[in-house]
Amino acid sequence: MPTAPQQPNRARALWRTCLASASRTALACIIVGIATLYGPASLQRQVEFPAFSYVTVILIMTDATLGDTLHGCWLALYASVQSLGPAMLSLWLIGPAKLTDGTTALAVALGGMVVVLPESTHLVAKRIALGQIVIVYVIGFINGGQTEPIMHPVHVAASTAAGVLACVLALLLPYPRLACCEAKRNCKLLAENGSQRLKLFVKALCAEDNAAASASISQAKMLTAAGTKLLQRIKRFQGSMKWEKLPFKFLRPYYMNSGEKLQDIEIALRGMEMALESTPSFPGRMFDGELKDGLLKLEEHISLTIKQAKSFLPGDSLTIPESNAEDITKFLQTLQTIPPTHQDLHFFFFLFCMKLLHSKSLPNPTTKNPVQKDGGSSPISSKENGFSSKEVSSSCGLKIKRLIPAFKFSLSLGFSVLFGLIYSKPNGFWSGLSVAVSFAAAREATFKVANVKAQGTVLGTVYGVIGCFLFERFLAIRFLSLLPWFLFSSFLRQSKMYGQAGGISAVIGAVLILGRENFGPPSDFAIARIMETFIGLSCSIVVELLFQPTRASTLAKIELSKSLETLHECVGSVSLQVSEANLVENQKKLKIHVNQLGKFIGEAEVEPNFWFWPFHSACYGRLLGSLSKMVDLLLFGAHAIGFLEQESQKLETSWKETVNKLNGDLNLFKESVGSLVQYLAKISSIKSLTILDKELEKNNISYDIEMGKSPSPNFFRVSGSDEDDEMNKILSSFLQHSQEVVDIIHGIEGGKELKSQMVLSLSALGYCMESLIRETRQIEEGIRELVQWENPSSHVNLHEISCKIRALYSYLVVP
The missing domain is CATH 1.20.58 (Methane Monooxygenase Hydroxylase; Chain G, domain 1)
Structure with a gap:
């Protein structure tokens, strides 16, 4: 069976992906740890909140490429301007010594509402800005009059910058992880996947009995799920490649426009699968020898075309002779009559999808030196580089329909800070921070997400306490012990049980204990953080139920x-x-x-x-x-x-x-x-x-x-x-x-x-x-x-x- 060797291949690919992601994340955390623990004293004075540096790393580095990280730099800068500028002014006018539990919670809620209200602001930028708001106001209240209204937000910005720079270095060392290279690899895998599915579909249509056809269709369905994931990854990398074009102009812009072409091929293959599933029996009544031979040749031709034109870029050269490409569909000219009954329509629909696939698999014609309609502007537009002024200005646009979700989130954020401070003033910011960094732009399953966040936090915190107990005197080994946990968390992120929310919570829970010093006994901190996280999640659930009762x-x-x-x-x-x-x-x-x-x-x-x-x-x-x-x-x-x-x-x-x-x-x-x-x-x-x-x-x-x-x-x-x-x-x-x-x-x-x-x-x-x-x-x-x-x-x-x-x-x- 063709799928037998594919199972270990998929397992190896999953291990390779998770290991690469975990290694990059661990490297970024190690860079933050070295800088904050062994760096110059001047640097340590500026980066006063290494915990938030780690949080910034986790927010940006989740399965990131270099393009994602460069984009993250822009988002972090945008978030800092959006949150720290008003916070600095507020602290200077009010004075940290005058803050109370209530005013601090109110300030956090109002700042959170301002950040969440614009609809087009990127999710990562919102999470970073919300985290910064919680740190600035709550830590300012905890330290009271010792807080400097100007330098305190600057230290928060420096802590954010440390995490961002660590992400960039981790994506560059030992070699850059480029989105274009990832797209190239996934396009190659998707081309092989589509070719194998096509062969299985044609094999099923040519099968001599129903049992053989069912076996081929079942094998193709297994490949369909893998193909869907590959297509999603290619589309995801396309958004990252535009951020790599500026620093790496010498690189060929691979697969920038391949998403639509690949989607067309997927649709054609899905149509062939639908035709086979509606076929009552095999072989079909209208399937003669000439059609069968022509179909096999066409399948061979399409498979070769897909494999050779993996990028589907204009100008991709093919080694297939033009005469062969023109004559390959001539066997379809034997179809000169409409089937008299609808029982045979599935066969014609299969051939229709086959021809559709043949037309979609061919690369676009070559276009040299395209002329811009609006004058001699650069082929690489500002929008492609990710620096569109229109895109930046639109992020400030407001809509009335955003008011209720923004008010609801700001309320949950304010209550989490308020009750967190009431429970434990020194650790009160953790309740608000857990809500801030897990902000979701769209509706989500409240109870399930809260459940996996709580479980992930407990798992990561317990792992961190165990690591501190085993390697209390060996800080370097504590950092190295993050790698297996990051690898495990990568699998958690890809699982249905935990998903992104649970996996990220597990990572943050471990790194906040293993990556820091002088925060007190690890077990006491673990209990305090678990309690504060529970307070934050509880406030989110209660507000969600009160303001969104629709199930x-x-x-x-x-x-x-x-x-x-x-x-x-x-x-x-x-x-x-x-x-x-x-x-x-x-x-x-x-x-x-x-x-x-x-x-x-x-x-x-x-x-x-x-x-x-x-x-x-x-x-x-x-x-x-x-x-x-x-x-x-x-x-x-x-x-x-x-x-x-x-x-x-x-x-x-x-x-x-x-x-x-x-x-x-x-x-x-x-x-x-x-x-x-x-x-x-x-x-x-x-x-x-x-x-x-x-x-x-x-x-x-x-x-x-x-x-x-x-x-x-x-x-x-x-x-x-x-x-x-x-x-x-x-x-x-x-x-x-x-x-x-x-x-x-x-x-x-x-x-x-x-x-x-x-x-x-x-x-x-x-x-x-x-x-x-x-x-x-x-x-x-x-x-x-x-x-x-x-x-x-x-x-x-x-x-x-x-x-x-x-x-x-x-x-x-x-x-």
């Missing part, structure tokens, strides 16, 4: 209705007279809603039920799977329509007459599927059947169950034979009219190739229609199950519920 399960339900409404709009826009760009734009809107639904489902799965009704994660998971497939199907349908739009320009006016018949079939399809989705969206939005019945009774509204038959016959029937026949008639009519379109192509130069392209595109569109109908039925079953789960004592009849909703809507709308 993730409720948000998932709302987002499900929005996704279905957007799906209704997408299906309604499908037409041969609509441009591909408009269809793709609608598909992107649906994808945004579906991705948001997936986030809410993930959060709802880990939130505690308390006294609420349990979340039906299995049902929501199936609904999300069907919606995700429909997102892909709509995209493939848009591509098919785009190809038809291009090829139709070669035809005469007879195309316009025939396309009206196809649009008539599409209208019937949209009426059936679109109406069903529209009412499913309304049904999914109701709170409960009891409330719906009470509203009808309260307003004395009667409903007629026959009302539901007007939009579509047998509308909410459970996939019965009548409805199946109706859908089959629509598909059969579409295929028949598609064949009429193909038959009018004659007497045109290159007519055979044009005909085969029309056959593939129309068959692919027919497959998308059939699959959309199938997935809509799956969504209907999922909504029925979900409504029954929420109303266990009621008998669920979707047709009857739709009639009640229509009657209530008519009463409320009509005066």
Whole structure:
């Protein structure tokens, strides 16, 4: 099996990645430790808060490249200006001696709100600025009159700068870790991954029985998960490469624009997988020897193309002969007729995706010395260098919708500082610091994140206490003992159980004990910090519950209705007279809603039920799977329509007459599927059947169950034979009219190739229609199950519920 040797390869890659990240982080911490413990006395006087230097290292160095670190330098500078400037002025005006528990907490809360309010400020900059605010005000209050209003913020800035410079040195020594090199390596791995998946897909299609095909599909699915992670890493490195272009102009800008091209290839491979999964039996009925030989040659050609053009940059040279590249798809010209029944559409859809993959895998044509439209400006724009004045100025932009989240976080930060100081004045800043450096810009699973943060803090703190106990007199060995812990924490960060929040908390917990001296007995500090962390997390949870009582399960339900409404709009826009760009734009809107639904489902799965009704994660998971497939199907349908739009320009006016018949079939399809989705969206939005019945009774509204038959016959029937026949008639009519379109192509130069392209595109569109109908039925079953789960004592009849909703809507709308 091809996947057998891939398991140890993936394990080695994971170990190599984690070890490299842990080594760089440990090196940065060692640099901070050497500078603060053995450096000149003048340096030690300036860097008064080595603990915050370590925190800065952890915030910037998490799986960072040199570009990330250079970006981190800019973010740290921006954060220092944003937080320390106002803090310096406040301390000078008020005076540290006049601060109290309450005024300190208030000052921290107000400063935190100012930092959090701008939406476009980078998350790392916000975390650094929030940490600086906590250190400045709380330490200023703890030291009282001994605090210098001007020099105290300067020392905090120096401590931040020490951590930032240590990150830069750690990424340069012993050799720089460049984002372009990481992108190059991951592009190579993704090219090999895509080539292997392609071979497995073709092998499955050519299989002699279902068992062999299933084995190949299963192996390909394992590679798909790895490919998705590689694609995410490549996109992540693209944001870092622009920061490396300024200091390393001599380096070739590898893979700056490869993300979109690689995404297109992933989509084509996903379509081939969908086609195989819908294949009832292997081998297919229309799979003859000539097609099989041509398919194998095309697979070989695409694999070679992907491997040779790993970067997908303009001007990538290929060693494949041009004549071979042109003739490789000629075998598709044998496809001159539309399949008579929809049972064979999956095979044509596979070939359509194969040809789509062939076109997407080719590199872009070479463009030498591109001329800038706005004059002779540099090819490397200020935005690419990361120094766009527009980007910096936009970070100050405010939005009203940010006020409530900013106020909520500032409240939790202020309360954590207040209660932390009440519990222990010397260690009061740790409660606020734990909240500040774990700030999240987006909504997150509050209880799960708090749980993993607490566990990570305890694990790291206990490890630090044990390290101090074993190597109390050997400071150098204490620093070296950080390496295995950083390696372990790297695995924690990549695990589902702990994630980034738990892994980072574990790292900070250990380094704050092993990397410092003269902070008292380690065990006492450990207990104090654990308690302060618990106070900070508790304040965050309480404020979150008070100001955001909407549970993730409720948000998932709302987002499900929005996704279905957007799906209704997408299906309604499908037409041969609509441009591909408009269809793709609608598909992107649906994808945004579906991705948001997936986030809410993930959060709802880990939130505690308390006294609420349990979340039906299995049902929501199936609904999300069907919606995700429909997102892909709509995209493939848009591509098919785009190809038809291009090829139709070669035809005469007879195309316009025939396309009206196809649009008539599409209208019937949209009426059936679109109406069903529209009412499913309304049904999914109701709170409960009891409330719906009470509203009808309260307003004395009667409903007629026959009302539901007007939009579509047998509308909410459970996939019965009548409805199946109706859908089959629509598909059969579409295929028949598609064949009429193909038959009018004659007497045109290159007519055979044009005909085969029309056959593939129309068959692919027919497959998308059939699959959309199938997935809509799956969504209907999922909504029925979900409504029954929420109303266990009621008998669920979707047709009857739709009639009640229509009657209530008519009463409320009509005066």
